[in-house]
Amino acid sequence: MPAPRQIFLAVIGTGGVGKCFLNQVQEIAGRLSQNAQAPIYLSLILLARSSKVLRHANYAPIKLSSWESDLSASSAGPLSPSEIADYLAAAPSKVVLVDNTSNQDVADAYPLFLKKGISVVTPNKKGFSGSYSLWQAIYGAAANGHGAGGYVFHESSVGAGLPVLSTLKELVETGDEVRRIEGVFSGTMSFLFNSFQPVAGGGGKFSAEVKKAKDLGFTEPDPRDDLNGLDVARKLTILARLSGLPIENPTSFPVQSLIPKELESVATGDEFLARLPEFDADMDKIKAEAEKEGKVVRFVGSIDVPSKQVKVGLEKFDHSHPIAALKGSDNIINFYTKRYGDKPLIIQGAGAGGDVTAMGVSGDLFKVLRLIH
Known part of the structure; x- marks a missing residue:
């Protein structure tokens, strides 16, 4: 029987789509942990918005049930994408970064995250529709491209929840x-x-x-x-x-x-x-x-x-x-x-719409969970 697995989640962006995604993840995490055959324990270890961040030095999980009030109460200012990458790369388990923003700086850092073994799931179009060199760098680093790093999926960058x-x-x-x-x-x-x-x-x-x-x-x-x-x-x-x-x-x-x-x-x-x-x-x-x-x-x-x-x-x-x-x-x-x-x-x-876009993001998360061991 497969051993239980611990997977860490980091979420950037808590707007419309981000909020819907975190609601969906709460239900998904509960279901995955109850799987008697091969339980997966999803833990949220970083939550960031443009003005602040919530994380623990020891990678203790952030409660999905109270993330909103906990993030509001956090006094820690924002981190740069490279600082986030360093923190996640040192985590004791595999990490999936979920970027629910439309931020170019975060998109520019995808190759960095991927090279460090961090998988990326996102509805953000900027990384995949910006310069062709960034597109090549992302897929050059990703394990489902030409590299050996993390996996990258962005289904909801084109049709929200539609399987385009x-x-x-x-x-x-x-x-x-x-x-x-x-x-x-x-x-x-x-x-x-x-x-x-x-x-x-x-x-x-x-x-x-x-x-x-x-x-x-x-x-x-x-x-x-x-x-x-x-x-x-x-x-x-x-x-x-x-x-x-x-x-x-x-x-x-x-x-x-x-x-x-x-x-x-x-x-x-x-x-x-x-x-x-x-x-x-x-x-x-x-x-x-x-x-x-x-x-x-x-x-x-x-x-x-x-x-x-x-x-x-x-x-x-x-x-x-x-x-x-x-x-x-x-x-x-x-x-x-x-x-x-x-x-x-x-x-x-x-x-379009928060729930269907978040569904596309959640679907991509499942693709990564099937691939990482």
Whole structure:
């Protein structure tokens, strides 16, 4: 019978996703410890947010039931990623670092963590969609890349809890030929265009739909962070790289921004929303053109693997197309491959939200637990 195992967890980031993840881990840890065949004891040994950190010099576990109040009560200031790496590398058991931030400095340190044998699980897109050299350094160090260090998984960096990366990986590994990937990769953009131009007709003014999306919490605090298309470009960069294309960064291919030039430099998100109605006529024109052709307009990302073309922006779709029929803030990713022919393999569902993103992170944690001994 396998011996019981002790695995240490370190968590950076306690915002929306971080909080949901820690709630899920509390339940998962209880279950794993009760496994009569091969119990795993998960212990949280470090918890960090931008302003402070909670840890013990002797690696004593942090209580999952009271982490919030214990972290608030901590008087220890923040640690740099290299200080965190040193602390974790000296731990008496294997460590999994869970980065629930979107912080570039933490992402830059992934190769360092991995080389020290610390596995990394994260929804943070920055490490996998930034410079190609960082991508190479991460997978050059990881045991599931070309290195001998820790393992790295980032399923939720593209589709929250949807199995997008694992599906693509399996297609590639089993020898299928991925020809084209196309989809709606942003819950915000999905909601926005499904209400701006519903298949059934109608829909409001673009500026009104942006305001509605913000009021419902679908956009970033400044909606320009969604409308510039960069979030989708980051996801496309990750998928393109996993498909074998050496994309340099998310700005090295065409990305259509929906921010009017005149509003790019206004001081605040509120001012942007106040002035956006001045530009509704431009979007009305695009909508009318699509209607004339019996189509709807959607904000999509696409990768054409043979021609190495990647692009993000508005495209028109027939009403019968799966992308046109999307509801609410769902994401849809279509894989056109040699095996699947003209009918793509489709993954569809909620592509944003704390619980489903944390589920993707928890799923990656299980992948690491199966691999480390």
